[in-house]
Amino acid sequence: MGELESNLQNPEKNKKSRLLSSIAKSRIAKTVRAGGALAMLYAAAPGIAQEAEAGPKERPVAVEKASSKIKSPESAKKPSPAEQLRQKKEVAERAAKRALEEKQAFEQLKLSDVPQVFLEKITAAKDGRSLSSVIGQKEFEGLNPDQQFSLLKYMNSSRFADQYDVYDNVLFRLMRLPLTEETRNFALEVAPHVKPRDKDDTSYTFGVQTYMASVLRKSSEDRTYRELARSNKDWSEKMILALAKNTPREGLMHNVVSQLYRHAPFMRGWGNNQIDVDDLIRKAYPLQSLPDIEKRYSQLVIYHDGKGNTRPDPKWFFLSSYWQYLLPEEKMTFVHKLLSKPSDETAQRKNDDVLQHMLIERNYWKDESREAYGRIIEEFAKADPNKLLRMYVRTGHSANWGEDLAGLKLALTDPRTHPQVRVNFIKLASIESSGTLAIRDELMKLVPPEELIVTRNKEPAAIKYENPFDRNLYRHTFGNANIFDDEALKNIREIRREDLPDDIQKLPPLETAQWQVMIARNLFFQNKKADQVAVRQEAERIREFREKYAEYPLFNHTTIASHEEIYKGRPRFGTAEFIEGVKKHASDTLHISPHLNRERGDYRVTRESLRNAKEKILQSIRTTQAPFTFFADMHGGGHDNGAIYLSDGQLPNTMEEKENGKGREDKRQPKETERTEKITAEEIAHAFVERYRDPRKLQMALSKPDVVILASCFSSNIVRSVAKILRDARMPIPVLIGMAEYGQVGFSQFYLKEGSDFARNTILQAEKNRPPTIGGIIDYTFQQRSSKPVVIVPDNNGNYMQLSDAEWFANVHTNVG
Structure with a gap:
């Protein structure tokens, strides 16, 4: 009765009530009630009704995205009765x-x-x-994979799935x-x-990032998933779009x-066969406007x-993940605003300060941002x-990126530029160690000779250029070694980038340089x-032999030889854990060390x-049954062809350049004393020559x-x-694997029981749960950051060839040498 009196006293409210009453009897209302009835009919587990009521609150990100596109605030705040009914429906x-x-x-769960x-x-x-908690208990581990998968599918369909x-x-x-x-496609659901x-939540993506990394790593590294790996790119694109439905772009x-x-590799942003992440972002998210970016x-x-x-510092904006992942056109919107000419001098100084910070911090931009940076420099040069x-x-x-070059050329040739x-800029380019010779020379050509007042014999103090080649190769330099000490690289300038196969040219610059090496x-x-035909033929030959040796096993009838050195009461080389790891894969294993009784701790x-x-x-080496594996875990180096050491052999001051009266010390010469015992490269080669005098071993080595x-x-x-000695003797050449590149040192990791990352991951390939292979070494080359593995194999013409090169991956650790 009170409600009736209220309606009579308030005609406007009475009119609204009649309107709602008529809508309630309409076909729309019947559909809504039918939907609610269907929800009650299928409410097998409690909570469905509550979930229906809470529906609009469960996706705050999606609602926020939708609301950002609505430009009429009044209608957004007060939806009409019809709109309310539509939302309820x-x-x-x-x-x-x-x-x-x-x-x-x-x-379906019951049927499983x-x-x-x-x-x-x-x-x-x-x-x-x-x-x-249902899948967190130990009993879950006892279910078979089909039952486990059925439980996961139910959980993803439940009202608690999000x-x-x-x-x-x-x-x-x-x-x-x-x-x-x-199972992989289920992740899309x-x-x-x-x-x-x-x-403030930053951990919500950890599970999906870990799962995607696991799928991509497993399918690309394990050759049993080769077929699955072919569709990794398409699957990753679908996952990104699926995640974008409720995940903010920055996250x-x-x-x-x-x-x-x-x-x-298809997510690195280079080449034709790459995921266009920017295009996916455009499909999934609204573009950031200038007010959005300024906010x-x-x-x-x-x-x-x-x-x-607190204090303002533009540096932190350009280092933020928000700026890193803006689309090129969004970044350009912000830069255009900074390049505009405000009438206020204070505003102009502020804009210049922000632009200068952008130039400074661009060294830390991710690779996929560099193309956008090149466009920004061009716009800057025009303005x-x-x-x-x-x-x-x-x-x-x-200028230390190719992307700078176009904009800098515009600036240098612009008639408005003061001589x-x-x-001043060319002086900087000629002495700045981060600039490459190629870019410096190209920029210098743009300056009139009469203006070029610059000392050209000033070379960067940090790098001693011995060959005017692309700077990527100078990153092979490590310690006091230089790749141009290697006579095999005297022809490196003849391996032009444009002569490489098209797909190799499109690789990241350092990977391209690796192929050139x-x-x-x-x-x-x-x-x-080295002409174009020979270069392309050799690239294809490398691919052919990588495929040929991909599944070639590392261990057969195996001999492990180790140095005498003791570190903290236990052998540093040929550790017990490494030997046990080898025994899991070798036909038989013999360990030789100079200790009197190593097994008993003497x-x-x-x-x-x-x-x-x-x-x-x-x-x-001479007599072990074929096929044979010889593993030497020792110090190495020395004059001439080098040697491996059973005693002494350390490299003093390896990472430190010293000058004496005669110039730089030779860092390849290990320490030797009167008790030094070593095996030279000639002795190793001659032992194999004697081995192959046995016709059966010779025949086996050829196949x-x-x-x-x-x-x-x-x-x-x-x-x-x-390899060279055996080739010249016309003897079979073994597969030859080195821990360190030419003129480079190797490293131990004392925290690893196997003694080094090389022993554990490159050779034993511990994470693969399958016998170690040549292909496994090449695959792991990109992940091993301390030592630089080398793989050399015999070709079909009695010669040898190198299949891997990773000199530019190097961090300083304790060196083996």
Whole structure:
């Protein structure tokens, strides 16, 4: 009665009530009620009705994205009655659809013979955490893969599917199931549920990033998944789009996409066969407008010193993941604003300060941002060439990316550019160590000779250029060694980038340089001239032999020889853990060391035990049954063709250049004393010559080559000497593997029980759970950051060729040499 009186007293409210009453009797209302009834019909588990009511609140990110596109604030705040009914209808239909999917998944779960205890716990689950505990218990491990997969599919169809505890645990368990196309595609159904729990949540993508990395790594490294790996690119694109439904762009790019680059070459942003991440972003998200970017700038530019004090610093904006992952056109929108000419001088100085910080911090931009940077420099050059060149000089940065070049050329040739500004910039380009010779010379040609007042004999102090070749090759330089000490690279300038196959030209610059090094060496080994035909033929030959040796096993009848050195009470070389790892894959294993009784912990060494160990090693090479593997874990180096050491052999001051009265010390000469015992490259080669005098071993070596692995400094120098001696003697050449590149040192990692990353991961390939192969070494080359593995194999013409090169991966650790 009170409601009736209220309506009579308020005609406007009475009119609205009649309108709502008529709408309630309409066909739309009947559809809504039918949807609600369907939801009740299929409510197999409790909570569906509550989920329907809570529907609009469960996807805050999606709602925020939708609302950002609505430009009429009044209608957005107060939806009409019809709009309210439409929204309720959508909620009801969504609830009904999810109820139906959950019901079907539950019935399918029953058919998979999942134990009753799991069904009871699922029915009793009241939230995502209690539901995820079903697959967190030990009993889950006892189910077969099909039952586990059925449980995961049910969880992904449940009303709790978009709660963090559920989707994260589903992905974690999915990662442990056998990798198949079905399980991989199931992740596409899980991905839309991934969303932040609140605005400060940064961990919500960890599960999906880990799962995607696992799939891409496993399918690309394990050759049993070769067929699956072919569709990795398409699957990754679909995953990114699926994640974009509820994942903010910055979180998706920073926490997922950027973390997958090292596992997926097609996500690195180079070449034709790459994922166009920018295009995916355009499809999935609205573009950032200038007000959007300026708002984030005002938030990110604030620097906190940790003491409660703050100050603006543009540096932090350009280092932020937000700026890194803006699209090129979005970045250009911001830069155009900075390049505009404000009437206020203070605003102009502020804009210039921001532009200067952009130039300074661009060294830290990710590779995929560099193309956008090149376009920015061009626009900058068109707007104000003098300001651009002055900023380069002021910040002390020369052109060190190819993307700078077009814009800098515009600035240098622009008639508005002052001659002195040009000269100052060229002075910087001629002495700045980060600039390449090629870019410097190209820029110098653009300056009139009469303006070129610059000291041209000033070379960068940090790099001693011995050959005017692309700077990428100078990154092969490590310690005091230089790649141009290698006579096989004297022809490196003849291996032009444009002569390489098209797909190799499109690789990242350092990978392209790696191919140039391999091709240059192999042409030198064959005494061939480097023209375009020879270069392309050699590239194809490398690919052919990589495929041929991909599954070639490392261990057969195996001899392991080790140095005498003791570190913290235990042998540093030929550790017990490494030997046990070899025994898992070798037909039989013999370990030779100079210790009197190593098995019983007697690590004493005598002159006689050293001589006996050397003779046993050489005798083992001569007589061990074929196919044979010889692994030497020792110090290495020395004059001439080099040697491996059973005692002494350390390289003093390896990482430190010293000058004496006669010039730089020779760092290849290891320490030797009166008790030094070593095996030279000539002695190793002659032992193999004697081995191949046995017709059976000779015949076996021609069809299935022996394997020699040297874990020592300068091992590439040594194995190449062995290969050359055997080639000249017209004897079979074994597969030769070196721990370190030409003129380079190797490294131990004392925290690894196997003694080094090379021993554990390159040779034993511990993470693969399968016998180690030549292909495994080449695959791991890009991941091993301390030592630089080398693979040399016999070709079909009695010669040898190199299949791997990774000199430019190097970090300083304790060296083996």
